[in-house]
């Protein structure tokens with residue numbers, strides 16, 4: 001049986017952010033991930049200046065594709081607005097692998113299936129033993145399923161459904177475009193260019209609301225791809241795939257004994273923009289600090305609103321979730 005002080009399930013942004021903190025303080029950490037990195041992660045790859053600060057990431061020192069947008073091009077009901085706001089794009093394929101390596105933690109490729117608690121800590125698949133366990137395995141995190149699902153059930157009304165594809169494409173427009181609520185979509189579509197000829201396009205919306213109105217995200221995709229073909233990305237070919245995750249609800253219990261959940265495992269994506277990378281990183285860091293300093297693990301400064309929580313945030317939150325209580 002392999003033993004460690006802290007076992008982290010999932011080597012995405014939440015897991016690698018937690019690992020980095022712990023390794024820096026000399027803690028014996030092990031990360032388990034079912035994938036071998038670099039791995040595909042469906043994601044537009046938009047990151048905020050706050051993420052750069054939390055990661056202490058200097059874009060000049062980052063060795064992969066990194067693009068900065070000085071403004072966003074927002075489209076609502078046929079009207080276009082250019083909004084000054086510095087944001088960035090990365091490719092998750094590169095970014096996650098780089099973060100994981102930078103954490104300095106050993107990584108074992110292993111699909112976690114079974115978790116049990118005993119008097120000394122946690123035993124995973126009868127192969128790994130630890131004192132502390134961090135669940136950073138995304139939406140279907142086995143730590144969430146084994147230890148938190150009962151006390152923190154998912155709220156289906158906060159579930160998003162997405163379709164996305166990232167392709168090599170010689171884009172001409174270097175702006176990030178977002179289309180909100182097109183043709184009744186309870187969400188938005190995006191065109192996110194990446195440095196040196198990569199492009200991510202996708203659609204995300206609230207799953208329950210689409211189901212209730214008999215809507216289909218594939219229909220939105222076809223319309224969106226046809227519009228891009230006529231405008232921003234002629235001739236591009238897509239084979240989109242889907243993934244689902246949860247926007248921030250009440251999240252009552254994020255620690256049970258010495259087990260923690262972070263990022264998508266806890267359902268922390270923001271209510272206004274469904275941004276999940278920043279909350280994953282911040283929650284990973286806070287979980288690690290709680291282990292290191294013995295302080296409570298709290299999500300007080302893990303934001304649930306990408307746009308500051310003012311009227312624009314609240315309006316978008318309402319338009320996506322119809323004011324479902326947080």
Ligand SMILES: Cc1cc2nc3c(=O)[nH]c(=O)nc-3n(C[C@H](O)[C@H](O)[C@H](O)COP(=O)(O)OP(=O)(O)OC[C@H]3O[C@@H](n4cnc5c(N)ncnc54)[C@H](O)[C@@H]3O)c2cc1C
Pocket residue numbers: 009010011012013014015032033034035041042043044045046047110111112113136137138139140141142162163164202243244245262263264265269274275276277278280
């Ligand atoms: C289409 C789409 C677009 C998005 N766009 C953005 C965006 O532009 N900006 C943004 O901020 N957020 C975006 N998000 C949300 C963002 O991708 C997630 O919130 C973020 O990746 C969460 O990070 P995480 O570390 O919690 O989980 P993940 O990044 O999902 O990492 C979880 C890791 O756990 C591993 N794992 C899972 N199960 C097991 C198991 N049983 N055993 C071992 N390992 C396991 C997985 O292989 C994975 O590596 C988007 C999401 C989608 C689906």
